């Protein structure tokens with residue numbers, strides 16, 4: 155199983171946004187969902203995406219998109235604006251849920267944490283357990299306090315010296331893990 159966690163300090167926690175971008179950069183969350191869970195003509199059923207939303211009006215909320223349960227979801231932004239707005243308004247969508255939970259409370263329960271940071275060990279050589287959980291920052295990066303907390307039991311992992319967008323990092327990780335799986339049979 156693979157898991158991706160994005161700490162979104164501004165992502166809105168209610169349905170009253172004009173667009174994903176104006177919803178505290180929920181566009182970044184949408185792009186990250188796309189890169190975490192979608193392949194060409196398929197969903198990664200072994201993957202879970204989480205975003206910890208810290209924006210108004212009701213933080214903190216944990217958004218969970220579970221690839222094993224996800225149904226009725228295309229890849230375009232309009233579809234996901236609709237899904238996210240509905241779920242934030244208390245309605246249901248298969249595979250997409252919300253719960254009141256904080257980033258730190260989640261990390262306390264989870265093993266196999268890998269924190270994405272330029273200065274970490276290369277993704278090409280780092281040893282990954284069976285169910286790795288990759289933690290990434292938002293458009294600003296991971297706040298220092300949250301990064302320090304995640305690293306209490308986590309390992310810093312780097313994708314090299316280029317600073318990538320959050321969703322690009324997720325795509326690179328999925329690609330790297332796919333290659334590893336082919337190699338290891």
Ligand SMILES: C[S@@+](CC[C@H](N)C(=O)[O-])C[C@H]1O[C@@H](n2cnc3c(N)ncnc32)[C@H](O)[C@@H]1O
Pocket residue numbers: 269270271272273289290291292293294295296311312313314315316317318319320323
């Ligand atoms: C857009 S970047 C954050 C930019 C922010 N200005 C900063 O310096 O952290 C979003 C996230 O992507 C991850 N990231 C970006 N480039 C990376 C790299 N080369 N190696 C590891 N993680 C990376 C980090 O988790 C970062 O918090």
